[in-house]
Amino acid sequence: MNAPATKQTAKKKEYDKEHLHKLLHTMILIRRYEEKAAELYQAAKIRGFLHLYIGEEAIATGVMSVLTPEDSLLCTYREHGHALARGVSADTIMAEMYGKVTGCARGRGGSMHLFDKEHRFFGGNAIVCSHLPVAVGFGLADKMQGKKNVTVCFLGEGAVAEGEFHESLNLGALWQTPTLFIVENNLYCRGTALKYHSSNTNLASKGAAYNVKSVQINGNDVLEVEEATREACDYLRSGKGPYLMEAITYRFRAHSMFDAELYRNKSEVEEHKKNDPILLFTNYLKDRKLIKDEEIQEMEKDVAGVVQHAVDFAENSPWEELSDLTKFVTTERSQP
Numbered sequence: 589m590n591a592p593a594t595k596q597t598a599k600k601k602e603y604d605k606e607h608l609h610k611l612l613h614t615m616i617l618i619r620r621y622e623e624k625a626a627e628l629y630q631a632a633k634i635r636g637f638l639h640l641y642i643g644e645e646a647i648a649t650g651v652m653s654v655l656t657p658e659d660s661l662l663c664t665y666r667e668h669g670h671a672l673a674r675g676v677s678a679d680t681i682m683a684e685m686y687g688k689v690t691g692c693a694r695g696r697g698g699s700m701h702l703f704d705k706e707h708r709f710f711g712g713n714a715i716v717c718s719h720l721p722v723a724v725g726f727g728l729a730d731k732m733q734g735k736k737n738v739t740v741c742f743l744g745e746g747a748v749a750e751g752e753f754h755e756s757l758n759l760g761a762l763w764q765t766p767t768l769f770i771v772e773n774n775l776y777c778r779g780t781a782l783k784y785h786s787s788n789t790n791l792a793s794k795g796a797a798y799n800v801k802s803v804q805i806n807g808n809d810v811l812e813v814e815e816a817t818r819e820a821c822d823y824l825r826s827g828k829g830p831y832l833m834e835a836i837t838y839r840f841r842a843h844s845m846f847d848a849e850l851y852r853n854k855s856e857v858e859e860h861k862k863n864d865p866i867l868l869f870t871n872y873l874k875d876r877k878l879i880k881d882e883e884i885q886e887m888e889k890d891v892a893g894v895v896q897h898a899v900d901f902a903e904n905s906p907w908e909e910l911s912d913l914t915k916f917v918t919t920e921r922s923q924p
Contacts, residue, residue, distance in 0.1 A: 615645040618669040641669035643840035646865035648673040650813025662719040665700035682898035688905035720756035727765030746777030760830035792834035807835030
């Protein structure tokens with residue numbers, strides 16, 4: 589049996605300055621994009637549900653920086669940040685949230701079902717835990733084909749209580765699939781604090797029951813996330829089986845735009861904002877004289893342009909033709 593997980597310390601090795609700037613740029617892009625999405629939702633431009641990733645940017649950013657284009661991604665419905673960090677077009681993501689035909693899923697998926705085959709980004713899955721068995725299947729397919737790819741499956745801490753979590757870890761371990769399960773533990777399962785619904789709040793330790801190598805990390809430290817992901821992927825590509833990573837973080841916004849957020853007070857949120865991943869990383873770079881204020885301002889300017897272009901793209905994109913309403917609903921039978 590694997591020993592219970594323990595906290596890991598980031599290896600603050602020497603990094604390429606350009607790479608460090610790219611990490612910060614990605615986190616800022618996610619933050620500003622999400623802030624604009626909230627604004628557009630309140631203006632009724634975006635409909636349905638909207639779950640924001642604000643406060644958790646370091647996880648998606650650190651993980652995606654390690655993956656190859658051949659690796660696969662499956663996410664929860666809080667996935668805008670993952671899609672952006674993966675390289676999915678900001679334009680097509682916004683158009684998707686608008687419900688326009690130019691969206692990455694032709695406007696049919698919306699915020700919770702982003703999909704981009706080119707980037708091997710397979711959702712956006714609205715049903716909690718539904719994508720975990722699929723991630724095991726992806727890993728099994730790669731293993732059977734002799735590929736060295738990794739399938740990364742993001743899930744929230746609430747999903748750990750679901751049966752599919754345990755079934756997926758068990759099957760992944762039995763079949764030794766190269767599946768990386770990443771628990772983004774933001775401490776609240778919708779409106780219920782983790783301590784009120786889990787008898788064991790060290791979620792990474794649950795992997796030991798299935799002989800799955802597990803680790804718990806600081807999800808607000810982008811460099812720690814990146815290094816832990818690199819170690820996990822090396823392990824997975826060597827054929828040793830699945831890997832479980834618990835990233836401790838905190839969401840600064842409500843569970844969704846419909847959430848009245850009555851389960852926590854503002855002082856708690858403000859206290860956690862002291863560990864804002866963007867603030868922490870910016871200070872890290874400044875302390876080591878690896879970035880200047882002018883460079884940060886330039887990043888903000890560039891990001892503002894990307895976000896505005898995405899909004900303009902979505903606003904000016906067409907709706908799907910009414911004649912296509914039944915398209916993709918059923919399979920079209922080919923003529924003999």
